[in-house]
Amino acid sequence: MIRRPPTIVCYICGREYGTKSIAIHEPQCLKKWHNENNLLPKQLRRPEPIKPQITTISAKGFYDLEALNEAAWTSAQSQLVPCHICGRTFLPDRLIVHQRSCKPKVAK
Template sequence: GQRAAHFPEILLPLAPIHMDNFNPGQPCANRPAPTVFCYICGRQFGSKSINIHLPQCLKKWHAENDKLPKNKRRAAPTKPDDVIVGGAVDHEATNEAHWKASQGLMLECEHCGRRFKEDRLPVHQRSCTADNPAKRLGSKSKERTKK
């Protein structure tokens, strides 16, 4: 009653909705968003998010690298060139180059030989020591017998 007097448009009938020309096209859920690998950490990001991530990731890489003894510090990672095929960027090949670059930045544990991201190696080495090295992944410790 009283509320409707302040909002007379509420009392008007709605205009009919015509669906004749409505064609939504393919649902967006069926098309995965393009993703890009970070050449520093190897994680995947949306094509728009990667530009937000890269400066932060490089800053973190420098912070971790600066914690290392001077003789173990490395040069800053450089972004691999885009792979061009037929005059256009080959996104799949470029992504693979970025991922491989990130894998090359991993550090090897001096005790067990496994490779870790720079910030994860000290965590690993709390339990992996010269006296008690961790087992390599994929090593055959016990063969399962089939019953």
Template sequence: MNAAKPTVVCYICGREFGTMSIGIHEPQCLKKWRVENDNLPPELRRQEPRKPEVVYNDDGKVDRDAMAEAAWKTHLETLVKCEKCGRTFFPDRLIVHQRACQREA
């Protein structure tokens, strides 16, 4: 049987990448995030996400599960809540959603 290759969660977009490609993805993802954030209306702009600290297990090895959880939580903090329905979105998608949202939270 083939063992699944380990993946790493991007703290910016929340997607999973292989351990070899995450180092290429993160700088590009952060650059894209900055451009998109700068193009948003001022009230939707967010603080730049910060990469979580490395978490180690009792054996001194990187705790992949804890790292994935920390990256996912950081990603969720970049989302913006719709004031009408309470759902969360990337800010550029919130603008589109709000045009059609009719539900009250």
């Protein structure tokens, strides 16, 4: 039986990491997040992502990884910023690129 090694979803960027690499990744990711956030125009800046805390522990004594990952994923999704023109959501740096070419639909 092959078991997939458990992965943890980064609550900042939404990517999956191994249980060891997440500990290294998280502080770096948060730092990068702060750098990016500072570069954004004021109206696009977001509140710092909050690390989800899951207190339920499964019968086997492990943290409920699935619930934790789901909460982390939701947290990462809330970092996306909607384009005020077309309504699609983007990472802020993508949004800036996107909005250069996003034109409001001309009502006919």
